[in-house]
Amino acid sequence: xxxxxAIVSGGMDSVTLLHLLKHKGHEVEALSFDYGQKxxxxxxxxxxxxxxxxxxxxxxxxxxxxxxISNSALTGSEEVPDGHYTDESMKVTVVPNRNMIMLAVAxxxxxxxxxxxxxxxxxxxxxxxxxxCRTEFVEALSEASQLGTYNKIKLATPFTDISKSDIxxxxxxxxxxxxxxxxxxxxxxxxxxxxxxxxxRLEALDEAKQIDGKSVIARLTV
Amino acid sequence: xxxxxAIVSGGMDSVTLLHLLKHKGHEVEALSFDYGQKxxxxxxxxxxxxxxxxxxxxxxxxxxxxxxISNSALTGSEEVPDGHYTDESMKVTVVPNRNMIMLAVAxxxxxxxxxxxxxxxxxxxxxxxxxxCRTEFVEALSEASQLGTYNKIKLATPFTDISKSDIxxxxxxxxxxxxxxxxxxxxxxxxxxxxxxxxxRLEALDEAKQIDGKSVIARLTV
Numbered sequence: 001x002x003x004x005x006a007i008v009s010g011g012m013d014s015v016t017l018l019h020l021l022k023h024k025g026h027e028v029e030a031l032s033f034d035y036g037q038k039x040x041x042x043x044x045x046x047x048x049x050x051x052x053x054x055x056x057x058x059x060x061x062x063x064x065x066x067x068x069i070s071n072s073a074l075t076g077s078e079e080v081p082d083g084h085y086t087d088e089s090m091k092v093t094v095v096p097n098r099n100m101i102m103l104a105v106a107x108x109x110x111x112x113x114x115x116x117x118x119x120x121x122x123x124x125x126x127x128x129x130x131x132x133c134r135t136e137f138v139e140a141l142s143e144a145s146q147l148g149t150y151n152k153i154k155l156a157t158p159f160t161d162i163s164k165s166d167i168x169x170x171x172x173x174x175x176x177x178x179x180x181x182x183x184x185x186x187x188x189x190x191x192x193x194x195x196x197x198x199x200x201r202l203e204a205l206d207e208a209k210q211i212d213g214k215s216v217i218a219r220l221t222v
Numbered sequence: 223x224x225x226x227x228a229i230v231s232g233g234m235d236s237v238t239l240l241h242l243l244k245h246k247g248h249e250v251e252a253l254s255f256d257y258g259q260k261x262x263x264x265x266x267x268x269x270x271x272x273x274x275x276x277x278x279x280x281x282x283x284x285x286x287x288x289x290x291i292s293n294s295a296l297t298g299s300e301e302v303p304d305g306h307y308t309d310e311s312m313k314v315t316v317v318p319n320r321n322m323i324m325l326a327v328a329x330x331x332x333x334x335x336x337x338x339x340x341x342x343x344x345x346x347x348x349x350x351x352x353x354x355c356r357t358e359f360v361e362a363l364s365e366a367s368q369l370g371t372y373n374k375i376k377l378a379t380p381f382t383d384i385s386k387s388d389i390x391x392x393x394x395x396x397x398x399x400x401x402x403x404x405x406x407x408x409x410x411x412x413x414x415x416x417x418x419x420x421x422x423r424l425e426a427l428d429e430a431k432q433i434d435g436k437s438v439i440a441r442l443t444v
Contacts, residue, residue, distance in 0.1 A: 060290070064283040068253075068331040097330035100370055104326040108319035109290040132370035140366035147362055148322055148354035 003027045003115040004156060004222070005106045008057070010045035012201060013121035013159060015181045016171040020158065021119060022053050023174045024222055030057045031109065033102050035095065036066030036075045038187035045182040052180075060105060069096045073185070080185045082194040086128040090196040093185060099132035103141060103155065111149045118145070119156040119222060125164045125200065135160050158220040164200060165207035166216045173213030178205060225249045225337040226378060226444070227328045230279070232267035234423060235343035235381060237403045238393040242380065243341060244275050245396045246444055252279045253331065255324050257317065258288030258297045260409035267404040274402075282327060291318045295407070302407045304416040308350040312418045315407060321354035325363060325377065333371045340367070341378040341444060347386045347422065357382045380442040386422060387429035388438045395435030400427060 004021050008014040008030045021028045032046040043059055050057035070076040073092040081089045099120065106118040126133035135157075142155035159167055171178065183201040184191040191198050226243050230236040230252045243250045254268040265281055272279035292298040295314040303311045321342065328340040348355030357379075364377035381389055393400065405423040406413040413420050 058290075061286040064286070065327055065330070068280075068282070068327065069334050071334045094372075095330075096333035097326060097367075097371060100326040100366065101323075101330055104319060104322040105287055105290065108287070108317075108323055111318035112291050112293045131372060134369065137366055137369040140362060140369055144322065144359055144362035144366055145319075147356065147359040149319060150316075150353060 001025060001027050002117065003113070004117050004119050005110045005113075005115055006030045006055075006119045007102050007106055007121070008032050008046040008050065010042035010049070010182045011121075012171070012178060012181045012183060012204065013123055013164065013167050015045065015049045016167050016176050017119055017121040017159065018049055018053065018055065019174050019176050020170060020217075020220070021222060022055070026222070028055050029113070029115075030055050031102075031106050032057065032059045033062055033105070034059055035062045035069065035098065035101070037095075038074060038080070039182065039185050041187065042182040045180055048180050062101070062105075065101070069098065071096060080195050083196050084199055086125070087196065088129070091129050093196065094130055097132060099137075100141060103145075107145045107149065107153050110153045111151050114151060115153070116151070117154045117156045119158070121159055121167075122157055123159040123164055123167055124161055156222050158222045162216065162220075164204035165211060168204045168208035169211035169213035170216050170220070171213075172208055173217060223247060223249050224339065225335070227332045227337055227340045228252045228277075229324050229328055229340065229342045230254055230268040230272065232264035232271070232404045233343075234393070234400060234403045234405060234426065235345055235386065235389050237267065237271045238389050238398050239341055239343040239381065240271055240275065240277065241396050241398050242392060242439075242442070243444060244277070248444070250277050251335070251337075252277050253324075253328050254279065254281045255284055255327070256281055257284045257291065257320065257323070259317075260296060260302070261404065261407050263409065264404040267402055270402050284323070284327075287323070291320065293318060302417050305418050306421055308347070309418065310351070313351050315418065316352055319354060321359075322363060325367075329367045329371065329375050332375045333373050336373060337375070338373070339376045339378045341380070343381055343389075344379055345381040345386055345389055346383055378444045380444045384438065384442075386426035387433060390426045390430035391433035391435035392438050392442070393435075394430055395439060
């Protein structure tokens with residue numbers, strides 16, 4: 001049985017990833033990260049889904065490093081803009097090297113436990129403005145991880161070349177309830193429905209209705 | 223002028239690295255990491271050397287992740303063994319994925335500041351038991367870092383293929399006072415002189431007397 005640490009933010013992609021890993025029969029533990037994001041409300045949704053699936057879940061407090069990576073609208077004083085997720089204007093939501101930081105901690109934990117791999121829910125729609133979501137980045141980091149650990153821990157990135165709509169179709173197929181996921185970056189009580197990630201969420205949920213989740217799942221390797 | 227974040231533990235290698243960067247005219251900021259190591263006394267020596275060189279220094283509190291990487295004699299309940307640094311028995315001092323974790327945070331900070339690179343003092347003597355000190359690991363991580371950041375941040379690892387004795391010869395050449403560095407892993411008030419890293423320290427300081435530091439420096443690129 002493959003033993004996988006899943007990085008789960010509480011958003012659509014990582015919650016679908018968590019369900020997919022269970023669906024595929026992995027032994028799973030989940031880590032969430034508090035890096036000072038305004039929308040730390042997302043962490044409640046990570047907890048909720050882990051509880052539902054019986055997955056051990058820990059929230060890692062990285063707020064000590066928030067001042068070091070503050071040059072982002074998610075962690076600093078700048079406002080989260082409205083617009084489309086792939087717009088240049090959304091670059092202010094990039095958190096410097098966030099994925100490598102979370103992955104490095106998760107790889108350390110996987111090595112500590114004797115697990116096989118670390119899974120993250122980066123997807124094709126992220127590639128435009130988030131360099132640390134791109135296929136070539138996760139491949140290079142997986143290489144570094146295998147070289148830097150005795151367990152030769154790999155990264156599992158099943159969504160890296162599919163769209164968020166495809167992910168939602170996968171989730172619909174395997175029983176994800178997207179009402180128990182959180183996307184909005186603005187940190188309010190409800191989804192604002194106008195920031196980039198809210199717009200992307202609505203698009204994906206709408207488009208997913210036209211996609212056959214079963215055939216997407218058949219193409220995924222985890 | 224090259225802008226470099228230096229990871230400085232307070233040991234011989236990283237303190238020499240810090241002096242070398244200043245010697246080569248870099249703009250430098252330093253980060254030290256408290257990851258729950260028993261020998262956190264080393265951090266005082268990082269602070270001392272940064273102060274002497276007028277380098278901004280921050281200690282990053284990563285103790286929230288200590289329980290996740292506790293399967294090591296440096297962070298857990300196991301005792302630090304006596305012996306030689308390269309012995310199999312010293313494997314218990316490996317901290318799971320420690321270098322990637324520290325580097326990931328430092329890369330994030332470099333990206334946040336608009337710096338060019340992150341420097342770390344891994345050297346050839348580490349390669350035997352520390353996989354995350356090996357040349358192929360730091361090369362793969364440098365590749366991932368350049369792919370994952372807008373500033374295309376590189377790793378600078380000038381000591382990766384030289385010995386600790388060579389490093390000490392470099393330090394002697396550029397004015398490092400090794401009495402203001404800390405090596406011992408055991409966490410006592412004085413160097414124990416019997417643990418692997420103490421034995422290695424004494425060997426290096428002794429052998430360095432026979433090495434021409436100038437010619438070593440000429441071979442280093444930072």
